[in-house]
Amino acid sequence: MAESMAHQSAEQVRPVSAAGRRRRRASQDGKGWIFVGPFLAVFALTFLAPIGYAIYLSLYRNQAFFGGKVFVGIDNYTEALQDPKFWEAFGRVAAFLVVQVPIMLILALLAALAIDSARLHASGFFRIVIFLPYAVPGVVAVLMWGYIYGDNFGLAANLNDLFGTTAIQPLSAHWMLPSIANIVTWEFVGYNMLIFYSALRTVPGELYEAAAIDGAGTFRTIRAVKLPALRGAIVIATIFSIIGSFQLFNEPNILRTLAPNVITTYYTPNMYAYNLSFAGQQFNYSATIAIVMGVITAIIAYVVQLRGSRESL
Amino acid sequence: MSTLTSPLRPKRSKLLTGAMVLYLIYTLVPLLWLLLSATKTQDDLLSTPGLWFGKSFAFFSNIKDTLTYNDGIFLRWLGNTVLYVVVGAGGATLLATAAGYGLAKYKFAGRRAVFAVLLGAVAVPGTALAVPTFLMFSNLGLTNTVWAIIIPSLVSPFGLYLMWVYATDAVPHELLEAARIDGAGEVRTFFTVALRLLAPGIVTTLLFAVVSTWNNYFLPLIMLSKPNLYPLTVGLTQWSNQATGVGARPIYNLVITGSLLTIVPLVIAFLLLQRFWQSGLSAGSVK
Numbered sequence: 177m178a179e180s181m182a183h184q185s186a187e188q189v190r191p192v193s194a195a196g197r198r199r200r201r202a203s204q205d206g207k208g209w210i211f212v213g214p215f216l217a218v219f220a221l222t223f224l225a226p227i228g229y230a231i232y233l234s235l236y237r238n239q240a241f242f243g244g245k246v247f248v249g250i251d252n253y254t255e256a257l258q259d260p261k262f263w264e265a266f267g268r269v270a271a272f273l274v275v276q277v278p279i280m281l282i283l284a285l286l287a288a289l290a291i292d293s294a295r296l297h298a299s300g301f302f303r304i305v306i307f308l309p310y311a312v313p314g315v316v317a318v319l320m321w322g323y324i325y326g327d328n329f330g331l332a333a334n335l336n337d338l339f340g341t342t343a344i345q346p347l348s349a350h351w352m353l354p355s356i357a358n359i360v361t362w363e364f365v366g367y368n369m370l371i372f373y374s375a376l377r378t379v380p381g382e383l384y385e386a387a388a389i390d391g392a393g394t395f396r397t398i399r400a401v402k403l404p405a406l407r408g409a410i411v412i413a414t415i416f417s418i419i420g421s422f423q424l425f426n427e428p429n430i431l432r433t434l435a436p437n438v439i440t441t442y443y444t445p446n447m448y449a450y451n452l453s454f455a456g457q458q459f460n461y462s463a464t465i466a467i468v469m470g471v472i473t474a475i476i477a478y479v480v481q482l483r484g485s486r487e488s489l
Numbered sequence: 490m491s492t493l494t495s496p497l498r499p500k501r502s503k504l505l506t507g508a509m510v511l512y513l514i515y516t517l518v519p520l521l522w523l524l525l526s527a528t529k530t531q532d533d534l535l536s537t538p539g540l541w542f543g544k545s546f547a548f549f550s551n552i553k554d555t556l557t558y559n560d561g562i563f564l565r566w567l568g569n570t571v572l573y574v575v576v577g578a579g580g581a582t583l584l585a586t587a588a589g590y591g592l593a594k595y596k597f598a599g600r601r602a603v604f605a606v607l608l609g610a611v612a613v614p615g616t617a618l619a620v621p622t623f624l625m626f627s628n629l630g631l632t633n634t635v636w637a638i639i640i641p642s643l644v645s646p647f648g649l650y651l652m653w654v655y656a657t658d659a660v661p662h663e664l665l666e667a668a669r670i671d672g673a674g675e676v677r678t679f680f681t682v683a684l685r686l687l688a689p690g691i692v693t694t695l696l697f698a699v700v701s702t703w704n705n706y707f708l709p710l711i712m713l714s715k716p717n718l719y720p721l722t723v724g725l726t727q728w729s730n731q732a733t734g735v736g737a738r739p740i741y742n743l744v745i746t747g748s749l750l751t752i753v754p755l756v757i758a759f760l761l762l763q764r765f766w767q768s769g770l771s772a773g774s775v776k
Contacts, residue, residue: 208595215588230621295502313704315722
């Protein structure tokens with residue numbers, strides 16, 4: 177209060193109405209909490225509290241025979257970092273990420289550029305149809321593709337019948353990861369396409385005119401005008417896709433019923449954490465795995481963001 | 490001729506359209522398969538080609554069977570999903586709208602801290618939180634209640650970000666000042682003045698919150714063990730699991746028809762509201 181009075185007297189030369197408005201603004205600014213508070217309260221309960229609780233759990237271990245729990249410090253973490261099951265799962269999602277994310281984002285980028293190019297017949301129709309899979313619940317997408325993949329009925333069996341082979345086995349150990357990648361790609365190309373397309377729409381028309389006057393052709397314009405305009409959107413889409421890949425759970429977990437011998441209980445880190453908790457009752461170790469994955473994800477997302485913004489300078 | 494064609498309005502390309510048609514086919518084939526399969530009996534499913542009709546047209550009897558199987562449990566799941574979506578996504582949109590507006594239009598202390606915490610939390614995998622959330626809720630006695638699904642659905646960091654960006658430009662300060670001079674309180678100003686201007690952003694946020702709640706699988710999977718509280722997603726996978734294991738009773742035709750019925754409402758919502766969400770998204774991507 178004293179501060180705002182001093183502030184006022186220092187600016188007495190200014191018209192009264194301006195000072196009055198500033199004072200009113202200052203007292204109103206505190207009221208921002210009325211609007212932000214409810215969100216933050218639920219956020220604290222559903223985000224911050226579980227994170228805190230997970231950290232607490234990860235520092236303890238249940239005693240198998242005596243009952244009760246003991247403080248073990250970072251023992252759970254050293255165990256996790258030396259756990260071959262964890263690293264196998266991690267390696268799998270990392271391989272998935274390195275292959276699937278670029279394919280998906282490049283397809284989305286090409287689709288967005290094509291739709292934005294004005295060279296396409298019925299571009300509005302393409303935009304909405306390619307986006308459509310996003311409206312399909314992930315669970316339904318996996319069930320649908322799972323049946324299509326199956327050799328019982330579905331298209332894989334039809335194709336094998338047609339060519340008289342048994343070569344197409346999407347649910348075999350060798351093909352499972354690409355099969356999952358196909359489902360995820362099918363689901364999310366349209367969503368990413370829309371993010372890119374929305375960013376392209378905000379490019380001012382004068383930039384295109386300038387490029388045209390400079391004699392830039394289609395591909396030159398894409399490189400010099402469109403891609404720079406897309407940089408922010410690409411960084412965001414990459415971060416979301418990385419987080420999504422590390423979280424991989426729904427697809428393998430549902431396909432597990434169709435291929436129980438191919439998909440292990442520790443196929444992805446998330447499935448490992450889930451099965452440790454709900455099949456093994458190892459809540460402390462499960463929380464540790466979750467935190468390790470969270471930290472790795474956050475670090476990688478941060479690095480991508482840093483690199484993305486540095487390149488834009 | 491070619492010199493007359495402005496680069497700003499290039500002529501349509503058959504090659505490009507052809508390439509896009511290929512992608513379109515990839516997008517549509519699974520959905521076509523689902524639609525055709527929903528017209529088949531279980532026998533036809535196993536014995537007739539996937540991308541054509543079966544020997545009999547069982548679409549309507551499949552729908553009837555889906556809705557009545559197991560005393561109409563599917564309708565129960567549908568009702569649960571609607572409840573979770575209306576309260577969860579509706580509440581998430583309200584909270585995100587109010588908070589985005591608050592962050593955009595009030596320069597209070599701690600505003601930057603809120604931003605930093607949100608950004609950090611978004612990087613933490615949602616599923617990584619699921620196990621601790623489950624344990625916490627179980628201590629609070631909330632597991633196996635509707636609240637276990639609704640409360641976590643109420644937070645949409647993406648929605649908050651969208652509304653924040655949107656509110657910054659959509660609600661002019663002068664208008665708020667004018668309402669204040671007229672003596673309207675802050676809350677009343679929000680509801681009478683700001684809300685209307687925020688409408689396109691709200692529709693976008695609501696639509697994406699609806700999708701994530703409607704599609705929610707992991708959370709209900711761990712929180713609920715009573716089938717009569719399941720949403721459609723968990724219920725359908727349970728039906729699908731029925732086909733394997735001891736005492737298997739496959740009901741492929743019902744899983745497929747149920748899947749189709751689960752998709753339809755969202756597809757309709759997206760098609761009807763596309764004008765709104767596409768403009769809302771464009772605004773969100775400006776920043």
